[in-house]
Every structure is written in structure tokens, then in C-alpha cells.
Amino acid sequence: MVVNDQPHVLTFLIADVRGYSRYTEEYGDEAAAKLAAKFVDLVAEGVEVHGGTLIEVRGDEGLAVFTSARQAIRAAVELQAQFAEETDAEADLPLRVGIGIDSGEAVQLEDGSYRGAALNVAARLCGRAHAGEVIVSAGTSRLAGRLAGLQFSDRGRVHLKNIPEPLHIFQVYSEKDTPPARRPVRTFLSKPGRGLGWRLGLAVVVVAAGTAATVAYLTTGGGAEPGSASPTTTTETGGGTRTGSAIEVALARDAGLDAIVPSAIWEDCRLQTVAEPAALQTAACIPADGMPDRWEISSYADGGDLAAAYEAELRRREEVTRDSGRCNAFVWGGERQWLHGADKPGGRTFCYFDGNDAVIVWTHQRLGQPTHRDVLVIAREGGSDHVGLTRWWRPWHHLIGKSQ
Secondary structure (H helix, E strand, O other): OEEEEEEEEEEEEEEEEOOHHHHHHHHOHHHHHHHHHHHHHHHHHHHHHOOOEEEEEOOOEEEEEEOOHHHHHHHHHHHHHHHHHHHHHOOOOOOOEEEEEEEEEEEEEOOOOEEOHHHHHHHHHHHHOOOOOEEEEHHHHHHHOOOOOEEEEEEEEEOOOOOOOOEEEEEEEEOOOOOOOOOOOOOOOOOOHHHHHHHHHHHHHHHHHHOOOOOOOOOOOOOOOOOOOOOEEEEEEOOEEEEEEHHHHHHHHHHOHHHHOOHHHHHHEEEOOOOOOOOOEEEEEOOOOOOOOEEEEEEOOOHHHHHHHHHHHHHOOOOOOOOEEEEOOOOEEEEEEEEEEOOEEEEEEEEEEEOOEEEEEEEEOOOOOOOEOOEEEEEEEEOOOHHHHHHHHHHHHHHOOEOO
16 A cells, blocks of 8 residues: 655665675574674664665665665765775674665655665666675766765666666765776675775875975974074975975984874874873874864884873773774764774774864774884864764774884
8 A cells, every 4th residue: 555645756775785695605694694783783873874764674685765865875975984994893794785876756655665666776776886886876966966075986878677778877985085996796705996995095195205205393392593594405295395494304303203103194293392191202283174173193112001091091081981882974982993904903992072072092003013103093073073083084093003
């Protein structure tokens, strides 16, 4: 029975875990049930945050409906980022998910389900999406219009089963990610291309910046006497050409700024006159624009001192409980271990709201790796913008503790 026979333009999102059957065969029903439960929890949370409704779940597949095409697309992109983050954190429960989205008129039935061609198209687009991808129809793209922070990659016209005419489709991704390339189908054992894309892109930036001298301006004193001339040096940085004292450059290196802050991000960082307790050095960083509003990084002599500093910060936040809650675009308030990848510990992190600020604290541990440092980082973003802070943290927490 039709509840409302007046059709409305709705947007349907279908998400499906890739390689779920194979995963069940290899790891068993219990592991597969845990994977499916994790998938459903994340999808339900992500859909609700963006004003949608999760109307059907079939183990490894979820169907959601939105009254806004814009919100459906945003939900999908945020979900893919969350799936990647959760897979990095818990590699034995890999969430390799494809998402398809279409919009069109549909009617709602008495049992809560919907009928309309858009559902069929969304299902077909989901089937074409590789792990980590969001594929939308041109019609949905037109409804949504321009979306700040997102990019649309033209995937051309495709023939879909039981759809008479070729359909123009797009892949949607965050502008912070590398533009997607066409690539072969992946199983649940392969990493989504998007994850590798931004890691590779940022690694290139770091390496390139590390090959050039960089000027740092210190707050620790020293340098030439007031009114006296000093040699200058001109350098090319990501922000353009900057001129500074050669003495300041030498002081920066001698004082150890490059020992605690990767050279790619010197431009926004200054050593503090007094380091944090037990820290070797502390640098305060205030970016000229973008995320976050401010952050600081402290270097420690060993893992013991670092762990003590982290525990001291955690004790100050009574509302945060160890090994509970989450720090992501949907939930802000929790503490956990983070990983560089499968079985590759990176450190620990916790997040919370402090008045009008979203705050995240994390450690980056050396753990016997000569290219890493023992550092603690605290980042803040005003306006309680934990979503923006999450996007900044996701790539940079892997890189900030690395030496050049």
C-alpha cells in the first residue's frame, strides 16, 4: 500500500562492503558479523548527521534516503573518509566500501520502503564504484550544485543494466585528496586509491620542502644587536619568496627547531622560550590560513617522558575515558591508539571540546624507528569545527613526527 502517492524528488545512497563474501569465507561468520555491525554503525551515524534516514540494511549493504542531494553527497564523502580511518585503526576489520547515489521521484510504501527508478540507478552506480569511491549521476550533481571542499571527476557516459539510455556519471572526492585515476577493481585486501593518493601527495610536498633552506623567526632571543646590520638570506618556500637574517636561520638550526618540526612546516612555527615540562623543545605554530587555528609540538628525550606528558594532558580532561569514544567527523570525544597501518603503531590520541574550541591531542612515538621522533602535539580549531580539524589531522598526524 502506498503511504503517499504524491511523488517527491529524493536522493538515494547505497553503500556496499566490497569482498564481504570472500572475507566471510576466509575469516568466518563471527568476524564477518563484527565487520557488518561496524559498517552499519558508521553508516547509521553518518547518514543521521547529514539529515538522512537509513531505511534498509542487508548485512554488508545499506540504503539511505535524503531530501537533499547536497547532504547525501557530503555524507558519502565523509563516510569514505571514516571507513579509511577505521580500516587504518583496525586492519582486521577492513571497510572497503563502494557508494552510489542517484536522485529522482519516488513514492513511499506502507512498510517504509520506496519505489522509484532512482533506487535502481543508485544500486547500479554502487555496483560500479570501487572501494573508497563515491559515484553519482549527473542529475544528482546538477541538483547539488557546487559544494565547497568537494571535487567532481567526470567519468563519462556508461551503460547500466536495465537502464535504456547511457548515463553520465561523476566521481566525487574531497579537494584535499589527489584527483582519482581510473583503476582496476579492488578486493577487500587492497587499500582504496584515495588513501594512497593523499599520503603520496603530502610526502612529495615534504620531500620537496626538505631540499630547500627555510627561514625561521625565533622568539628565543639572540641574533644581531638592535640597529645593527646582519647578513640576509632569500629562500623560496611554498608561500613564495621570504627574506630573513642568516643568523636567524643558523639559530633556528642550532636551537633545534628542525629537530622537532618537519622543515615543510617551519614557516608557521616558532620555538617557545620555555618548553613544556619535561620537553626538550616546544614550538608554537599559528598558520596564516586554513586548519587549524593554532597548534604546538613538543619533543621528548624518550618514550617514557612522552607517555608521562600525554597521561598528564589526559588527566586534565575528566570527560574523556581511555579506550572509549571516537575522534572523527561524526563523534568528537574519545581516546584510542592510532596506527600508521596494519600492525604499525603510531601513538595515542584523544579529543574534546574546550569551550568554543575543538581540540585534539596526540603522540607520535619513535618506537625504534630512526626516521621518527617522540613528540606530543596539541591542535585547536575555533568555532567547535571538529569536522575541519579531523580533515587536517587525518593526513598530518602521520607526517608531523617524522624527520627529514
